[in-house]
Amino acid sequence: MEVECIPFKETGYFSRLICDYLDQKETLSPFYNRYPKPENFGDQIKEKAANYPKSNRSVLVGSLIEQYKGVNVSKETQKNIDSLGSENTFTVVTGHQLNLFTGPLYFLYKIVSTINLAKRLNKQHPDQHVVPIYWMASEDHDFDEINYFNLHGKKVLWNKKATGAVGRLPTDGLDEVFEIFASELGNLGLTDRLKDLFKEAYLGHATLTEATRYLANSLFGEEGLVIVDGDDKELKKLLVPYAKTDILDHTPFEEISGTINKLSKLSTDYNIQVNPREINYFYLKDGLRERIVLKKGKYHVINTHIDFTEEELLDELEAYPERFSPNVVARPLYQEVILPNLCYIGGGGELAYWLELKAYFEKVGVTFPMLMLRNSVLLITEKQSEKVEKMGLTVSHLFMKQHSLINKKIRDISNIDIDFSPQKKLLEEQFQQMYALAEKTDKSFLGAVKAQEVKQKKGLDNLEKRLLRAQKRKLKDHVVRLTDLQNALFPNRSLQERQLNFSEIYLEMGDDMIPLLLETLDPFSQDFTILKH
Known part of the structure; x- marks a missing residue:
């Protein structure tokens, strides 16, 4: 196996903002907490330890135990779940949509980057324990973004009418997708393992969340990966005070808008990734995830006949926190409230919107995580x-x-x-x-x-x-x-990582694929990795 590296900025595929961030350009320093160098994690651990309520740990562990019921949990993952109750345990996190059969290749690279970062930090900080987390974006409702994957230049599509949070979708109809997938694979070589994995994940589980958890756990459970589903009533209870400041005071709208203005003044090449809304929450029920807006003095759920007075909305939030779903602006805060997290690992687009959020985190008193660009790979x-x-x-x-x-x-x-x-x-x-x-x-x-x-x-x-x-x-x-x-x-x-599904590479590399990535990829690398296999 030969490894070649190219600086991200020389590939032509990364934005000016991300390239400047990787260069640690001084003008960007107000927009992040600490740059993810090995020597900076000690201070991040101290800050998060001082700012993460001990009571949140018991809620987190309790929810994870519930979420993992009926799942074949590896010894390493169980050890990591149990350790989250200890004050010397922290997390590093990546998040991703519930793409069908993982979607594009970089799903794997995100998780491998996270696992490898946790391993490095555990060696560097033996008195602490660091757990790799995959946060499932189970509340997203953009079904058209996740209902397919590419194989041999063809789109394998789950053709279904869907509304509401994708994680709650029943897996009906995926038997037909399996037949198409199996036919495209044929019967030669390593196809049986892929067919079994798809069948067990999607035909053996009732919802897309359950199927995705099974799939990610099958691929990475032996590495101790812990999978978190934010669509959880007990976890949402921890978010209630922050949801109130968003809905009533529009705190993120004001703080993030100010940050966007500052970023825009730094360079016209800095494209703004997301814009905040006055209210950054959806109302969530089965088959329904619609924005909450203030309309004629009432809180209205768009595309419905649901309205709340302020008092009614606050009562609903207290009684049913699981019905309030954070959008792309509020979700990062939710993650950092419920997890003892040190670092978020994501792609260029994700880091671009995280760079808009620091002032909001400071305003509400939540520690802002370090931001690390995930590994990118070309397999040749x-x-x-x-x-x-x-x-x-x-x-x-x-x-x-x-x-x-x-x-x-x-x-x-x-x-x-x-x-x-x-x-x-x-x-x-x-x-x-x-x-x-x-x-x-x-x-x-x-x-x-x-x-x-x-x-x-x-x-x-x-x-x-x-x-x-x-x-x-x-x-x-x-x-x-x-x-x-x-x-x-x-x-x-x-x-390649944005187009191909892992199954196409697996047919060439077999069970060596993930171990090779785990062995090769350096989360602290500033380069695009080319792996010759």
Whole structure:
């Protein structure tokens, strides 16, 4: 197994905000607590220990025991659940949607990053214990985002009408999806393990939450992963005081809006990931998850006939906290209230919206976690690696936009020089002389000189493009082989990890896949990882 690394900012797939965060740009320091360096975790442990109520631990452990009833719990996971009752135990967390059969590959990379971070911290801080957590986004209602996965370039789709929180959805209809999946897999090689895993997860459990817990536990239970479902009445009780400040005082709306304004002033390249609402909670029942808004003096659940006075809403919140579901802005706070958490591990988009939240956390007195970019991986076979070498390229070249990559390759292999830069430079020198002449004779002539310069430069650009097109036709075989290779490694001209499902890689690597990721990936890495297998 060979490992190659590319700095995230050189891949072209990460935002300016995230690249600046990774560079620890000074202007961004007000927007996070501590940067996730190994030496910074000691202070984070002290701060969280001083700011996490002991009573929350017993609630957390009690809920986890209930959630794991009927689940085959590994010794490591059980040990971690039990340890959460101790004051010297902390967590590191990643979260993800309940994508069908894990969805894209990076589901695995998120969890591996989290497990490996916990292992590193346990070695570094032997007097504390750190537990890896996977937070299931069971209350999301964007069914169209999670009801499919890709296999061999085809979409395996759960075609179902769905409303409300996806975690509560019954698994009806997934037997038909299994038949499609099994047919696409065929009967060769490692397919039986994948079929059994899908069948046991989705046909053997009543809801999508139960199925996803089974699947994640099957893949990572031996590593001690603890899976948390936030759709839990006892856990929601801990959120009630914070929900009140959101609904009545609009605290997150004010604080996050101010942060967004500050971020926007730092750079026009910083795209805002999420915007807060005046009320950042949904009303949740089976088949229903709709926003709560203040309308004509009452709290109205949109797309329903449900209305509350302020007193009625507060009574409902106290009596039925499980009916109040935090949105993307409020959910991070919920997580940090109920967990003794040190660090959140997520993708670039997730970290971008977490960077909007620190002032809100400070306002309500909750410790802001460290933010770590998850590992990103490109898996490449030996055969594909050999093709790259034969083409005189490196894997890093394949991260280029396809037209730029083709042009580079054509220039590299062409027996004529298709770079007109020297001619353009000579042209500029000649026109400098003409500008000087115009200055001495007739300055009104300067515009005509400029127009002629632009025209001739444009002519050279057009000639260069025509020559490249001609060479592409002449060297068509090289172009086809190059584009086929890049398309295989970057399907839909996107990162492999955002398109492929783990099952496709499992068919190549088998049971070595996850152990290899656990062995190879460094959560503190600042690089995109290329694994040749």
